[in-house]
Amino acid sequence: MSWMDEIPEAARTYLEVNRLDEVECVIADLPGIARGKAVPAGKWDKQNYFHLPNSIFFQTITGDWGEAAGPEGFLEPDMILKPDYSTATAAPWANDGTLQVIHDAYDQKGRPVPFAPRNVLKRVVDLYAKQGWTPIVAPEMEFYLVGRNIDPAKPIAPMMGRTGRPAAGRQAYSMSAVDDYGPVIDDIYEFAEIQGFEIDGIAQEGGAGQLEINLRHGDPVKLADEVFYFKRLIREAALRHDCFATFMAKPIEGEPGSAMHVHHSVTDTDGRNVFTGPQNGETDAFFHFIGGLQEHLPSAMALMAPYVNSYRRYVPGEAAPVNLEWGRDNRTTGIRIPISSPAARRVENRLPGMDCNPYLCIAASLACGYLGMMNEIRPDKRWRGEASDSEAEVAESLWTALDQFDEATELHKVLGTDFARVYSIVKRAEYTEFLQVISPWEREHLLLNV
Structure with missing residues (x-):
């Protein structure tokens, strides 16, 4: 099944009149700021996930860092971020056709990252x-x-x-x-x-x-x-x-x-x-x-x-x-x-x-x-x-x-x-x-x- 079949109707309607140029892969950090990557539409079609370092959750609102990495040290290992297609929505202020998609954070063993805010809410x-x-x-x-x-x-x-x-x-x-x-x-x-x-x-x-x-x-x-x-x-x-x-x-x-x-x-x-x-x-x-x-x-x-x-x-x-x-x-x-x-x-x-x-x-x-x-x-x-x-x-x-x-x-x-x-x-x-x-x-x- 194509990912297009999994996105909400409003997103599909948007794409009927806007050629998809870019997908913004986003995740909320501790303050609730959108972090992530902007991916060209052609690349988005070919990938099921992408990576970001887990240190985005150790960042303060000013951009500094808390020493929260744990006993393993501040190694900044990559998380695996997987899209939740049900969250796909337009970015209607963009000049070209753009979708936003919220991602969930997992560690490299496939376990939910416990300090990712969306995972905290899902846990409750x-x-x-x-x-x-x-x-x-x-x-x-x-x-x-x-x-x-x-x-x-x-x-x-x-x-x-x-x-x-x-x-x-x-x-x-x-x-x-x-x-x-x-x-x-x-x-x-x-x-x-x-x-x-x-x-x-x-x-x-x-x-x-x-x-x-x-x-x-x-x-x-x-x-x-x-x-x-x-x-x-x-x-x-x-x-x-x-x-x-x-x-x-x-x-x-x-x-x-x-x-x-x-x-x-x-x-x-x-x-x-x-x-x-x-x-x-x-x-x-x-x-x-x-x-x-x-x-x-x-x-x-x-x-x-x-x-x-x-x-x-x-x-x-x-x-x-x-x-x-x-x-x-x-x-x-x-x-x-x-x-x-x-x-x-x-x-x-x-x-x-x-x-x-x-x-x-x-x-x-x-x-x-x-x-x-x-x-x-x-x-x-x-x-x-x-x-x-x-x-x-x-x-x-x-x-x-x-x-x-x-x-x-x-x-x-x-x-x-x-x-x-x-x-x-x-x-x-x-x-x-x-x-x-x-x-x-x-x-x-x-x-x-x-």
């Missing part, structure tokens, strides 16, 4: 499958459209709207605000349609130039692939209109941060939602999943808030929750139960930032729920009223979050102990790099005063 999904469960997720993506910032020393500013004024903040759900950057949104819709992605809706969020895209619920790996693709898609759409799209957790001082809320449900072998009982009531599994989130989310925060900037979002009294309370239709709680029919009953984790790697964030969130269901963890009493009155339970810095992650041996067993080792080493190396940078605040307030 497989643990659910062994219990006869199928996890379902729905991510919500928040991001900013900002002015072109080519000087890192200058603050980030909102993009210029069609009115000639910078995009305004505090205009949540405003349709006129969405219209202000309509051309970018039009390209986002167009690119998504060509790539075969379904958008559940786009709305203006509370920040200046901040938008939210909701994706349809489905398979965790498929949805993580879509978030991975969407980040690139949105960036490319923004560049067409002389602005940047940023997924930083807190890009603009004084504006709300950007989250990636994750909705979860779980079905059994018959496709029934295990959170709902025969009489449409809430089951023990539903409460155990919540209990698992409350118990283990503090240890997983380093994956859901992976950078020093991530923790600028968690300010008591602001939009992002800093608690682990659960409530019904209550956006001040870290764990929210949305209004839904019994068949669609789900649990929303409102803690993750949009700067996360989607594979690792979804894997960590599902891992917490899985441990709750396996260990039958009961949640605290439902929170009523504003949860801002609750005690802050989220780490205040990446370093603290990494300390909590390092101690979470039960979580490591679900995600993979070798992954946990590599992740901690790389993130600590990244934090050390950050400490070498002197900020404008330090120059302003310490230079002449201390």
Whole structure:
């Protein structure tokens, strides 16, 4: 069977009107950056895999390296990267016909590379499958459209709207605000349609130039692939209109941060939602999943808030929750139960930032729920009223979050102990790099005063 028979319909439709010139063979590294190779179409037809060194997973966001190679030393052995043809999708911004294909990483003995983020998520999904469960997720993506910032020393500013004024903040759900950057949104819709992605809706969020895209619920790996693709898609759409799209957790001082809320449900072998009982009531599994989130989310925060900037979002009294309370239709709680029919009953984790790697964030969130269901963890009493009155339970810095992650041996067993080792080493190396940078605040307030 030709590989053309295995790719999605949207990719085949794209190739009917675009002669294939190049295939981008991509894989997500720890930050979620696309790594890989661009292969001419003629060569792509003749190969079933390609190689990259395993050191791409030891790289920090700055391009430096964590000493995470293990006892064998930093030899950079080649991995075997095999295409998942079901992920083939167009790159509609390219000048010539181009497909993107996500690959999975294996070592030279054919074993999944344990610290490849997509493999981490697959590992967690497989643990659910062994219990006869199928996890379902729905991510919500928040991001900013900002002015072109080519000087890192200058603050980030909102993009210029069609009115000639910078995009305004505090205009949540405003349709006129969405219209202000309509051309970018039009390209986002167009690119998504060509790539075969379904958008559940786009709305203006509370920040200046901040938008939210909701994706349809489905398979965790498929949805993580879509978030991975969407980040690139949105960036490319923004560049067409002389602005940047940023997924930083807190890009603009004084504006709300950007989250990636994750909705979860779980079905059994018959496709029934295990959170709902025969009489449409809430089951023990539903409460155990919540209990698992409350118990283990503090240890997983380093994956859901992976950078020093991530923790600028968690300010008591602001939009992002800093608690682990659960409530019904209550956006001040870290764990929210949305209004839904019994068949669609789900649990929303409102803690993750949009700067996360989607594979690792979804894997960590599902891992917490899985441990709750396996260990039958009961949640605290439902929170009523504003949860801002609750005690802050989220780490205040990446370093603290990494300390909590390092101690979470039960979580490591679900995600993979070798992954946990590599992740901690790389993130600590990244934090050390950050400490070498002197900020404008330090120059302003310490230079002449201390």
